[in-house]
Amino acid sequence: MDLAAKVTSKGQVTIPKAVRDKLGISEGDEIVFRVEEHRATLAKTPNLLDLAGAVDVPGAKRGTAWDEVRRSTRRSRAEVRR
DSSP: OOOOOOBOTTSOBOOOHHHHHHHTOOTTOOEEEEEETTEEEEEEOOOGGGGTTSSOOOGGGTTOOHHHHHHHHHHHHHHHHO
């Protein structure tokens, strides 16, 4: 689907309704722009709460503080790069 829109004097663009409908974008949603060379794409940013429960966490790891999860992940990634 290729659709065009005009940029206003304030640099604003209205996302065409067909695009909003296809991406499920509604008022108040956030979108992200990715610019690569001379092309930009946009996507609806995911609601991270929708991902809750998507990853099975072993019982022994549940309740681990986020700081510890980040430290452990960084250590693991550093070991892989060596």
